[in-house]
Amino acid sequence: MSFESQVARALDDEHRAHLELLGRAERAFAGAPDAQWTQLAGPLARQMEHELGRHFAFEEDELFPRMAEAGDGDLATLLTEEHASIREVAAELLPLLRQAAAGATAAASAATLRRLVLELVERQVAHIQKESMALLPLLDDLLDEDSDRTLAFAHAGG
Numbered sequence: 001m002s003f004e005s006q007v008a009r010a011l012d013d014e015h016r017a018h019l020e021l022l023g024r025a026e027r028a029f030a031g032a033p034d035a036q037w038t039q040l041a042g043p044l045a046r047q048m049e050h051e052l053g054r055h056f057a058f059e060e061d062e063l064f065p066r067m068a069e070a071g072d073g074d075l076a077t078l079l080t081e082e083h084a085s086i087r088e089v090a091a092e093l094l095p096l097l098r099q100a101a102a103g104a105t106a107a108a109s110a111a112t113l114r115r116l117v118l119e120l121v122e123r124q125v126a127h128i129q130k131e132s133m134a135l136l137p138l139l140d141d142l143l144d145e146d147s148d149r150t151l152a153f154a155h156a157g158g
Helices: 006-029 035-069 073-101 107-142 145-157
Strands: none
Touching (some): 006 035
16 A cells, blocks of 8 residues: 555554564464574564554654544554554563563463464454554545644654
């Protein structure tokens, strides 16, 4: 899908990068613990610590209020609730990913790690699909050229 606004294009780029990492994680963590777990645990933890938090905060602080003002508050509320759901899984998963990245996944925590990674993948993929189909196209109509430029700079500096 092609987007006109700079903000929509930037978020779409982030979504694509997240989906690529999530796809790799899903394939690796669906199997038995191995070196791929250790290799992917670090990038997945960094994505949750930095990118996910920054991405969600930008949407919640800058975009969702504009959506609500334009009459799309139900969608903004739904997406905010999904952010909270993803954050819950991420909070539980992050310490396990840090252990796995250090090569210290205990057999007892491997099943929990696998379950939480796959749950995160499921929630994030569904959320990204929703945003790609509903939020991003809406931004082309919601943002004028000046607000798009201002928000694009804010997002890039975030």
